Amino acid sequence: MHRRTSPTALSNKRQAEIIKAVRTKGSCSIIDLANELNVSDETIRRNVKVLAAQGLIDKVRGGVMMPNALSEPAFPLRMNECKDAKQKIAAHIANSINDGDSLILDNGSTTAFIANALTGHHNLFVVTNSVVIANILAIQPGNRVFMAGGELRNHDGGAFGPEALEFVKNFEVKCAIFSSAAIHPEKGFLVHHLCEAEFARAIIERSERTLVAADSSKFGRKAPLRLCDSSQVDELITEAAPTQNLAQMLDVNNIKTTIVP
Numbered sequence: 538m539h540r541r542t543s544p545t546a547l548s549n550k551r552q553a554e555i556i557k558a559v560r561t562k563g564s565c566s567i568i569d570l571a572n573e574l575n576v577s578d579e580t581i582r583r584n585v586k587v588l589a590a591q592g593l594i595d596k597v598r599g600g601v602m603m604p605n606a607l608s609e610p611a612f613p614l615r616m617n618e619c620k621d622a623k624q625k626i627a628a629h630i631a632n633s634i635n636d637g638d639s640l641i642l643d644n645g646s647t648t649a650f651i652a653n654a655l656t657g658h659h660n661l662f663v664v665t666n667s668v669v670i671a672n673i674l675a676i677q678p679g680n681r682v683f684m685a686g687g688e689l690r691n692h693d694g695g696a697f698g699p700e701a702l703e704f705v706k707n708f709e710v711k712c713a714i715f716s717s718a719a720i721h722p723e724k725g726f727l728v729h730h731l732c733e734a735e736f737a738r739a740i741i742e743r744s745e746r747t748l749v750a751a752d753s754s755k756f757g758r759k760a761p762l763r764l765c766d767s768s769q770v771d772e773l774i775t776e777a778a779p780t781q782n783l784a785q786m787l788d789v790n791n792i793k794t795t796i797v798p
Contacts (some may be wrong), residue, residue: 551576552584559594563762564602574748598698600731602761613621616646622752623647627654629728629797630714630774636660636713641740642670643733644695645716647750647760649673654685662789664708664743666701666736680750697732705739713744717751722782725767725790727760734762746771753777767792 554574558565560580565573570581574586574726589596590633610765631654634640638658642648644667649763652673660679674680687700690768703786719727725747728734741747749770767790773779774795787794 550639550777551578551580552588555581555584555588556593559601559603563680564600564731566599566600570601575668584722597730598732599735616649618646618784619752619754622754623650624654625797626750626752626774626775627651630748631655631658634658634661634712638662639664639708641665641705641713641744642667642707643715643736643740644693645750647716648714651714651750662710664705664710664740666696666705668696672787686710695733697730697736703740705736705743705771708743710744712746712748713740714748714750715740715764717749717755717764718771719760720749720755720779720783721750721757721759722780724763725786726770727758728764729760731762734764736766739782740768741765747774748774750774755758756780756783768794 548614558570558573562720567581567585569579571578574581580613585594585596588594594601623646627650630651636658637660639662641650641664643784644665648666649669652670655674656677659677661674661677663674663680663682665682665687671682671684685696685701685704687696687698689696696772712734717726718729728737744780747770749772750771753775765785770790770792772793773787774794774797776797778796779794784794
């Protein structure tokens, strides 16, 4: 006689499998978990809701991660971190952009500094998912600024999700500029949230060149999600020389490194 496994036992087993997957990878999308565990998205969401209520994992848009895993400071605090370095990087990038250029900027703190450095430019064509950047550049003479739609995150005013991803598909621009929470010799360019990685990958597909603007405090750090394949980045702009291991990773992926004095 075979014993039937109770729904509770099945649910507990599945929740244990979810926690194990998230611990192993740092974060997982709902779709990946459903495929890995061979169940429906709804089953994963139902179990994730229970685990999140118990504080065992954190829900993020489209996925889950370990609670407080390598979380980053709030946006106003990040604007004050390494401020001099970010201003130098921003000034260099602004000098490389001509009036009338088209570009996409993500919602990082460094890209906000870049937006400020671009206020002397005219007739820019700018796509962004950042309320901060849109406010800075929309009022400059001749600029055309396009703001991605969707729900805004309360800690930084960034728009993410399906609406933002569909929105950027309308554009083809000369340059995409985005930030990175961490740059690791083995893992490459990393961020804290799945939606940030999804947006970065979407804008890479819409641009001729892709630049990462990141100060040296990001070197060697870790974050749970890979921003993109490192080979998709054309240039890193920073203010200090990368470590030997990091320089090797950049060289292997044919990434130009510009060190701003």
